[in-house]
Amino acid sequence: MEASRRDFISIGIGALGAVGGLGALYALVRVMLEPSEIAALGAKTEIDVSKIQPMQVRVTSWKGKTLFAIRLPKDFKPEGYTLKKGALNSKGTTNYEILKGHDVFALVGVCTHLGCIPLWKPQGEGGINKPVFHCPCHGGLYTPYGDVIGGPPPRPLFIPPQKLEGNKLIVGVEGFVKELI
Numbered sequence: 699m700e701a702s703r704r705d706f707i708s709i710g711i712g713a714l715g716a717v718g719g720l721g722a723l724y725a726l727v728r729v730m731l732e733p734s735e736i737a738a739l740g741a742k743t744e745i746d747v748s749k750i751q752p753m754q755v756r757v758t759s760w761k762g763k764t765l766f767a768i769r770l771p772k773d774f775k776p777e778g779y780t781l782k783k784g785a786l787n788s789k790g791t792t793n794y795e796i797l798k799g800h801d802v803f804a805l806v807g808v809c810t811h812l813g814c815i816p817l818w819k820p821q822g823e824g825g826i827n828k829p830v831f832h833c834p835c836h837g838g839l840y841t842p843y844g845d846v847i848g849g850p851p852p853r854p855l856f857i858p859p860q861k862l863e864g865n866k867l868i869v870g871v872e873g874f875v876k877e878l879i
């Protein structure tokens with residue numbers, strides 16, 4: 699009994715030492731990295747977009763939130779959508795203004811009404827015969843760029859910082875989008 703108590707204490711001391719060592723290592727890594735790199739630690743998602751066909755959405759996650767990686771046809775034009783008035787992103791613009799010219803990009807897949815996960819409907823939904831994200835909870839509808847076209851969502855889907863390197867879409871680092879919008 700006494701021996702197992704001693705073992706338990708020495709294991710505890712060893713564990714404390716290991717934790718201390720990890721703490722020192724973490725401190726060392728912190729001083730070696732730029733603040734922006736520290737902010738990105740553990741918050742980077744890489745997606746191989748070569749496997750995403752035009753009009754397909756890959757569902758993954760970023761910072762614990764659902765993430766949509768989408769590829770649109772190169773000549774895709776967001777015509778025929780009527781955007782909800784006043785539903786603008788944090789830049790006071792539409793998402794299309796931020797993302798136009800890009801056929802591969804990522805959006806945070808969380809409805810801006812009450813946080814449900816919208817569904818990708820490339821054939822259309824709710825009387826709209828064009829690709830949309832549809833949030834069935836309360837009928838939210840978004841364009842493929844995440845702009846609101848119907849229902850209660852007050853603003854577009856969030857656009858995470860992201861960059862494209864060849865076939866790799868890296869979400870969580872500065873690129874053609876520099877910050878969360």
Ligand code: FES
Pocket residue numbers: 809810811812813814833834835836837838849850851
């Ligand atoms: S949570 Fe999406 S429309 Fe309400």
